[in-house]
Each structure stands twice: as C-alpha cells, then as structure tokens.
Amino acid sequence: MSQRRRRTPGRHGSVRSVPLRTHWLLLTVTVLTLAAALLIQGYTQHLYGTAADEAALSQGPNATVPSAVVHGGPVIDAAADQPRTAAPGPNTIALTFDDGPDPRWTPQILDVLRRFHVHATFFVIGDQVAANPGLTRQILADGNQLGIHTFSHPDLGSLPAWQRTFELREAQLAVAGATGQTSSLLRPPYSSTDDALTDRDWQAVQQAGRQGYLTVLTTQDSEDWRRPGIERIIDNATPAGHQGQIVLMHDAGGDRSQSVAALEQLLPRLQGAGFHFATVSDAVGLPSPMKPARTVDHWQGLALIAVLWSSDRMLGFIGWLLYAAGALSVLRAAAVLVAARRHSRLAGTPWGPPVTQPVSVIVPAYNESAGIEAAVRSLLASDHPVEIIVVDDGSTDGTADLLESLRLPPWVRVIRQRNAGKPAALNTGIGAATCELLVLVDGDTVFEPDAVRMLVQPFADPRVGAVSGNAKVVNRGGLLGRWQHIEYVVGFNLDRRLFDLAQCMPTVPGAVGGFRRSALLGVGGVSEETLAEDTDLTMALCRAGWRVVYEERAKAWTEAPASLGALWKQRYRWCYGTLQAMWKHRGALLQRGPAGRLGRRGLGYLMLFQVLLPLLAPVVDVFAVYGLVFLDPVRILGLWGAFLLLQLLMGWYAFRLDGERPGALWALPLQQFVYRQLMYLVVIQSLCTALAGTRLRWQRMERYGSLRAPAQPAPAPQPTALADAWHDEASAARAGGHR
Template identity: 65%
Template sequence: MSRAGHAARPRAHWVALAALLAFLALTLTVQGYMHHLAGVSDDGATVGGSASAVPASVSQGGPVISARGDVRTLTPGPKTIALTFDDGPDRVWTPKILDVLKANGVHATFFAVGEAVISHPDLARRILADGSELGVHTLTHTDLGSAPAWRRQLEIVGGQQAIVDATGSSTSLLRPPYSSENAAVTNDTWAAIEDAGGDGYVTVLSTLDSEDWRRPGAARILHNATPTGSSGQILLMHDGGGNRSETVAALARLLPELKAQGYRVTTVSDAVGLTQTMHPASISERVTAGAFAWTVRISDAVMGIVGWLLLLSGIVMLVRSALVVVVAARHAHTTRRARRAASARAPGAARSSSVVPGVVTDPVSVIVPAYNEAAGIEASIRSIAASTHRVEIIVVDDGSTDGTADIVERMRIPGVRVIRQQNAGKPAALNTGLLAASHELVVMVDGDTVFEPETVSRLVQPFADPAVGAVSGNTKVANRRGILGRWQHIEYVVGFNLDRRLFDVAECMPTVPGAIGGFRRSALAAVGGVSDDTLAEDTDLTMSLLRDGWRVVYREDARAWTEVPASLGSLWKQRYRWCYGTLQSMFKHRGAVVQTGAAGKLGRRGLVYLLVIQVMLPLLAPIVDLFALYGLFFLDPVKIIGFWLAFLVIQTLVAAYAFFLDGESPGPLWTLPLQQVVYRQLMYLVVIQSVFTAFAGRRLRWHRMERYGTLRAPAGQRVPSS
C-alpha cells in the first residue's frame, strides 16, 4: 500500500543461475555423450564397406600397423601369441583375469575403454603393476570408422587422458572397436587408422578371435583361441562388456595348454619388438587428463543426484495431484452436508431466496484499504453495499494521490465511511479500519475487488463455530479474456482453491487472501492486529492466528472478483512480492514446526507443504526442463514426449475436476499445455529471484499492481465467466 518503489534488484543471482544451468547443461552433455551416444556392446567386427583406398601392405600385412609416414606392419614371431583383452577394465572380471595371468606367469595387453578406466582407475594401475600393458580402445567404445573426424579425435584423446589420469603414463597402442583382421579393414577404418598414426598411435588388429563376446561357452572359447600351426598370432579376448565368466574359465585352461604346446604368450609390444609403448606423462598432460577425468566423475555424481531429485519431484507431483483431488472431494462432500444441516436449522428461510440460509446474522464491518484505487473503487464499494447481509463499509484512504477518497465520498452511499490518513502502508490502513469498526465480525477486501450480493453472508457463516478466527473466501479472476488472464484464472481455480480445500481439511490454512477474508476482531486483537513485518501481511496474519490457537477455514461459495495483472511486468512484480512475502512469513513462523495444537498443524503440515510445493519444486523446475532437453537429444524422444504428455494429462484431469468443483466452464483449459511451457517458467524464475533475495537479506519494497478499471459487478449478478 505504500508508494511503489523499485528496489535495487540483485543481478548476481541471475549470473549464478546462468552459471548453474550452464554447468548442468555441460554435465548432461557429458553424460549423454559418455553413456548414450555410444557404449560397449557385442564386439563383432563391422562388416561391409569399400576397401579400395586400403593399401595392399595393410590388407595383406601384419596386424600391428604403424601409419606414421611410411606404412609398416608387424606380425608376432612363430609360436608367439600376443594376448589382448578389450572393453575393460571391469570391476568383477578384470581382477579375475589378472589373477589367472599371474598364476601362469603371463602378461597381456589390455585395450581399455576410457569411461571404464575413469570409473576404475585402480584396475588400470594394477594392470601395469602386474607387468601387463594398456592400449586405447577409445573413450566410449565408438566405431571410429563411422565417426566424423572431430569425434575420432575426441574418442582417442579422451581414452588416452583416462589412462594418463589413472596411471600417470600414456600409451601408443590403439585398437579401434569392432575391428578384426587386416582383410576386414575398410576405407573408413583405414582413414581412422591413418589419422591415429599421424598422432603417433600404433594400431593393433587381431588374427585370432576367441569370439568370447558371443558367450558360446568355455569349451568353444578354448577351441577358438587355440591356434593351429606355428604362426604368430594376436589373440582377441574380453575382460569387460558383460559377463566374462566363460572367458575366465577358458583362459585358465588355455594358458597351460599353450605353454605345453611350446607357445610363448606375452604382450603386443613384446611379441612384435616394440619399445616404449608406455611413456611417462608430462605434468601438463597429467593436469589436463585429471581435469578431464574429474569432469566425467563429477558429471556422474551430479547426474546421480539429479536423477534422484527428478524421481522425488515426480513422486511429489503425482502424490500432490492425487492428494488434492481426494481431499477436495471430501471437502466438497463435507461442506455440502454441513450447509444442508445449517439450512434445516435456519428459521423461516424463504424457498425462493438465492441466499443460502445460515445461522450467523450479526452485522459485519467491511474494511477497504485503498491507495490510488480510482480505477476500480466505485465498482468495489457498490458491490459491497449491495450485499444481502448487513454491513458497514469503512474505506481507509492511505494517502492516495488520484482522488480515490473523493470518488467514494461523491457516491454518498449510506453506511459508507471514508477515513483519510497519510501513506503508511496496507497493514497500517487495515489497523486503522479495525479501530473504527463497529462490529465483532470484520471482512477485509482489496480496493480492486467486487463482491456478489451473497458473498458477505456466505463468508461469515463459519463464525457460528466460536473456534473459527478467520475465513478465506474464493477469489475469482474477472479479466480472464486474454491468454495471460486465462492462465491466471487456471492458477486461481486449480492451484489456489484446490490447495485451500486441502488446507481446510488439514486445518493448516496458511493464507486468508487480502481480496476476501473474514475475521473476528477479538482474534485479531489477540495477535496484535495486522503486522508490517512481511510483504505478505495476509499470510503473516493468518499464520499468527493459527499459532494463537484459532481455526481458519475456507468458504468456496463466498466469491470475490478481482483484477489480475494484464502484463508480464505487472505479473512479475505481483508474484515476486507474494513469493518473497510468503518466504518472510514462513521464516517468521518457523517455530510452529515444534509447537502443538493448531500451531503444530501449521508448522508440520502447512509450512512443510509450502516449502516443498511452492519453493523446492519450482527451484527444481529448471533442472527438469534441462533434463527434458537432454532426453530429447540423448534418450528416446518418444518416451520423453510420452512422459510429458502423461503429466499433462494428469494435470488436465486435476484442472478439469477443480473447474467442476468451482462451477467453472472448462473452456480455458485449452491453454494449459502452453501454460506449462511459458507461464510455468515465469513462475519458477519468480521463486528463484525471491529465494536469492531472501538469502541476500534484502528488504523488498511494496510493488503496487497497475489497475485497469475492468471490474463491472452489477448488483445481484455474477461477473460473467467469459
């Protein structure tokens, strides 16, 4: 109610948010690349493709290829077998294979997948400590022959950096995934081999495939791995990529048999006479490799946390949807039954009366705090004066500069008083009105709100229960023709009023809205009147009443029609004030969590609900949106769209039920999908700014909403719903 002011908005939080989202986007991109664009699968060779560009010295040469400068190939000597393992290291199978090798005094070459090395660096170190050697098998087990040049480079460099980070050494050995013998090299594979050779890598193919990746059984693997004749071989086996129990069993039988047949089993470098295939990495190489590996590890950890948060938020949303529907149905049934009973008790009720008979007929003081409300004050006062219940109307002009008080005085309506005061804020104006009120029952209403003739009568009926200290009415959106108005109309009906039914049943109503609320003066006096400690004076006051032991209930048929913001800027200011004020009130009344009675219900039910639904879920919303984009790019987009549609259907059904309970036409619900795409983002940005502002300890000033003068409420008629 005080003059509009523009607080210096902190900009650092937007920078922090952008940085956080950029970090999460990078994390999701790393995750998508590492785990969804490729991965270890059955290691059969790529079949097909032209080989016209492959030199004959390669297609007909040895399995070890150096393509740096002049192309050279090497082959193990007679009775020499270079034992190689692909797709590891694996937490279960690599140690078992190393144990078998050690028991037989044999060393081997392990072509490691970079992401597996990053996950199990200790195994990479053990491979070297046991006398074996490492080679690059790319970062994510990608087919280099079908990959573009940039990805080939990334895959090879990434695989190398994983090894450097784990062991402090680099390797010059490379085996492209899905490769086999020289004769199977295609033009695409050869291009990858040439590129790698230019970077100093020696490509190692195979001449003998155990086909253990097929899991044909230990006996068959043993047969496939046993050479015929005395030619030197490079034997392909696997220590990762799945269950390798058959490989371990076959290897334990194979090594003694090969030794008995006079074969020497060794590493690739030893078999073909290469020297220094493993090189100590420089400090800069180790720093770069460490940064790369930790980026992957951090992305894994963050993704794990995000996954749990997404799962939890999904569960919370589903539970909340089910809960509000079930509780709203119970609330509707209970209130209908109570009103039928009240109607039966009321003496002499006219059958033709449009007013639901009640038991409370005490006169009511209606307080209207007003600051520059010239656009709508006349409609508001006329609608209240037309009430079927006995009312006195007290308009407290809080230093208006647009002639608000003059407009009310010129109306000359009996029972309407105008009190002028210097601008002191809405809480002060309400307290002034309370001091001037003549009656115990008080209704507070904003100056941009109009009542139906029966509104006041319906609103005060719950005061028949002496334990009730306040009653919340049902705020309806009047200017709902535009898309922004429709979105807010949906929000009021679905979000606010379904929640109020839930809070009513749970006896933890946190807010009686400023647009329409009924109070006992004695209850207000007991809590010290309306406080200006927060920007959400209505929420603060309601929580104070609950903590003082009063009941606060909801009367959904007591309708008040209000103007909502018609521009995004005005909407932002309003919701920013609401959200910030709610956070202030929650913090102020945090002690209710450990209290008993009505205060405890507010703390352990109402405050927890507000914290989870109105604070935590909106804070997670940007992550949800980023994950949706991640799913469209890296997961099955059909499933992601399906999940989104499923949630949309659930929300639509909940909204349709809320509209049914409120007697509203479901027509505006066609805008619900677009609301989820646009309006929802605006709301969660409001929450983010509010939370950052609260943590920064800034004092936000009052943001008065722009009035449009669209309210027209003829006495005895409802505002049209179109």
C-alpha cells in the same frame, strides 16, 4: 530474515540502491555446470554403445586400402606414405582384452593371468579408465600393456576428423591422469581383421598414424562377446597351426563370466601346446609403447578424471532427488484430490444457525480509481447487511474524490489518511468498524451478491476466527490470463481444501477474507513486518488457537496481472512475503495444538511444495532436454505425457468442483514452457533476496479497469434498519465479545 531489521512504515520503505544480481549469476553458473555435467555424462555413457566389438557395423568399399595392409600383419604403422605392418612370430600369441577396465571382470582376468604368468594388452576406454583409475594402474603393475580404445567407444570411421582427434586425445589424457603414462597403441572400436577395413576405416587409421598411433587389429576372435559357451570360446581362440596370433577377448561390456572361465582353461592348454604369450609390442618385436606422460598431460588427465567423477556423483545425487520429487508430486496430487472430494461432500453441512448479523467490509485503497467504483458497488449489491469502510491510503489519483462524488449511501464511509501502507490502512478500518464480523477486501475485487453472506456463515462456529473466500480471475481472456485462471482454480483452491481439512490454513487471501474483529485485535491487528500481511495475519490467528476455514461458495472476482512484468512483481512480493511469514512463525514447528498443526503441516507443506520443489524445477527441465538428446526420447515424452495427464485430471476435477468450464485447460500444456519457468524463477529470486537480507518495497499492481459491478444489484438494506443493526451489534460486542 529482513523483518528483524528496523522498518520504515509505509509502502515506500527502504531498499538497497543497487538491486541484487549475484543470485542470477549463481543460477546461471549452476545451470551451466549441470548442463555440462549432463553433456559429459550423455557423451560418455549414452551417445555411443560401449558393448563389445560385435564385428563390422557397416560394410563399404575398400578401394583406397593398400594391398600391403589388406594382406599384411595386424599391427599397422600408417604414418608414412608407405604403410608398414607387423605380425607376431610363430608360436606367439598376443592376448588382448577390449572395453575395460571393468570393476567386476577385469580383476578376475588379472588374477588368472597372474596365476599363469601371462602378460596381455588391455585396450581401454577412456571413460572407463576415469571411473576406475586404480584398476588401470593395477593392469600396468602386473606387467601388462595398455592400448587406447577411444574415449567413448564410437565407430571412428563414421566420425569427422575433429571428433576422432577428440576421442583419442581424451582417452590418452584419462590414461595419463590415471597412470602417469601414455600409450601409442590403438584399437578402433568395431574393428576386426586387416581385410575387413573399409575406405572410411582406413582414413581413421591414417589419421591415427599421423598422430603417432600404431593400429592393432586382430587375427583371431574368440567371439566371447556372443557368450557362446566356454568350449566354444576356447575353440575360437585356439590357433589352427603354429602361426603367431593376436587374439581378441573382452574384460568388459557385459557379462564376462564365460570369458574368465574359458581363459582359465585356454592358457594352460596353449602353453602345453608350445605357445607362449606376450604383449603386442613384444610379440611383434617393437619397443614398449608405454612412455612417461608429460606433466601437463598428467595434470590435465587428473582434472578430466575429477570432472568425470564429480559429474557422475552429482548426477547420481540429483537423480535420487528427482525420484523423490516425482514421488512427492504424485503423493501430493493424490492427497489434494482425496481432500477435495471429502471437502466438497462437507460443503453443504451447516456450521450452525444462519449468520445474519451485519458485517463491516474494509477496503484499503491506494490509487485504485480504475476499479474502486466497481468494487464498492458490488458490495452495495450484497444480499447481506454490510457497512463499507474505504480507507484511502494517501492516493494520488483521486480515489477518494471519486467515491465521494458518487453520492453513495450513508453506510459507505471514506476515511482519508496519509500514505502508511496497506497494513496501516487495514488497521484504520478495523478500528473504525462497528461490527464484530469483518470482511477485508482488496480495492481491485468485485464480490458476487451472495459472497458476503456465504463468507460469514462459518462464523456460526465460535471456534472459527477467519474464513478464506474463493478468489477468481476476471481478465482471463488472453493466454496469460488463462494460465492464472488455471492456477487460481487448480493450485490455490485445491490446496485450500486440503489445508481446511488439515486445519492448517496458512493464508486467507487479501482479495476475499472474513475475520472476527476480536480475533484480529487479539493478535495485535495486521502486522507490517512482512510483505504478505494476509499470510502473516492468518498464521498469527492459527497460532492463537483460532480455526481458519475455506468457503468456496464465497466468490469474488479480481484482476490478474496482464503482463509478464506485472506478474513477476506480484508473485515476487507474494513469495518473498510468504518466506518472511514462514520465518516469523517458525516457532510453530515446536508448538502443540493448532499452532503445531500450522507449523508441522502448513509450514512443512509450504516449504516442501512451494520452496524446495520449485528449486528443483530448473534441474527437471535440463534433465528433460538431456533425456530427449541422449536417452530414449519416446520414454521421456511418455513420462512428460503421463505427468501432463495427471495435471489435466487434477485440473478437470478442480474446475468441476468450482463450477468452471474446463475449456480453459487447453492452455495447461503451454503453461509448462513459460509460466512454470517464471514461477520457479520467482521462488529462486525470492529465496536469494531473503537470504541476502535485502528489503523489498511494497509494489502496487497496475490496474486495467476490467472489473464491472453486478448488472442487477440485489436490494440493499434500508439505512435506518442497518444503522440499528450496527448499534445492536456494537453493543453486543462491547458487552462480552463473541468467543
């Protein structure tokens, strides 16, 4: 990770001159590959039915079908202007099987054919051939013939000409790839006898004829696709006289156990009645339809089989991942709701005697002139004695000058320093503080009058080293503001309640956090090694044995980014810094005690739900579109609705716990279409940046001046009394500390 490299202090650290773009190309290729795999899977498996040919899908006029075809033989050559037909000779049966090959039923049928020395013709579906190439080769090795039954089993008469060509071409390539041969026989799906051809069917037969195919229809349908019983199948397949027949059976498309059992009785019965069995070409006296495939067709066929195999395996793997992700999401929702309920019940339990000792509030400021006055005045309105230290970190917008011109009380100090970065500013403030209890505040944050008092009450427990407050979005008027408001209340705060109970709090937000000075000094102060100094500091405190808790009653208001660009920059820095902190503190995974709880609970939770699951989010979106197009859209919408309902219930409960009006939740469904995608793209870019070792610069968020100090500030402590309190507190701290 990048923190191992030598770092130049300050906000404007070294960066690569050329921004990293390769990961976007990788993401685009990955998504397009997944989309292509889903498209192939949807086309071959879900766009058309692969069930048996249950007779005509539609009836229509047949005025254009030549009389010679309607009353002719079942094998049709439609290439010439005058179509020709052929039929099997007397006492000859061409046994045909449709819809295979099937890994379960086709081997059983081949076994029966071998035992009775019968050869048949198998009209195969291209995607089934690609899934079972070895079985397709076995059909030919046993002396049988292959015919084309299209690639995905559509009704050819209902397709445009280009799609008919595609269906035949891809099926032929699959056969060429699997066997090294091609076939000129075609049986259109859902076809039956010559006199059932419609005008649309005839157009498909003519087009196939021009492409070199002989269309093979049937004269006798066993109707085994109905599964009417073994005896019924035998009766349907038995000729009434001695005229030659092309008999239709199936080796795929459903349960074919009756077909196998009927075949075992049908073959010896017909052989005993004087019939002999032949392939279609032998039955009508035509040359073999099987020809060696061209080299280019063979290799294209192999590539097609490889693509279909890969897509099938990839989608199977991703399917399991999505099931796991869905289960984890539901478990997470249940866990945070249970934790939130328990945490809310414990909220009124006192930590010990009331904490009344004064507090040093440290405000690092860099170009914060838009909101620094509101932030400082809100702290002056606190109902708890405070010392305010503003560290101006080399601002160029007059931040320090503005504060000094306000004639603030003497317990507000402004310290100027050269630009060195937020961690350096915080460390300067920590060094200048006279109180043992510290509150670290961002310069864009306005405190409620009781926020400081609420924030420091957990320090009555000597085990507590830091306290996370409740940061709220102040500029929540627009859609983007509402989305962030929902995220703060539902996402951040629910998680903090869970982390508190699990004693593995990973982050005390920079906007509102309380600390023991001795605890901060014990871990070396605020580190500059990551961009998420608040997360890094919190993890260090946890590993040092301090307990970090959440106090939801300590409320502070902060400005959220008002544009997508600003939001991207903020979340990119947060996410990248969090990844840095996780990597820095990865040793906690193997430690015991509080450090182990942070490692195995806190870091594990962050890795699972803030890194890995967001990486699956693009897959979820692509699958949703896939389901709407190729699967049952009602089911997909139902699943989406159930997931959204779960989110709404979580949102309603979180808003209730935080005392917020739930009206803003109307924007939650819309959050799924823009905000969610932005967040997972942030995670993807952050992870790629971290893996590439690219260093980011500190990025300050644009301020909008929407913060306002409380209208009626609480009475401030008298300066002399506060100074005495500082003196007593500092003396006590020097005498022995607080742990």
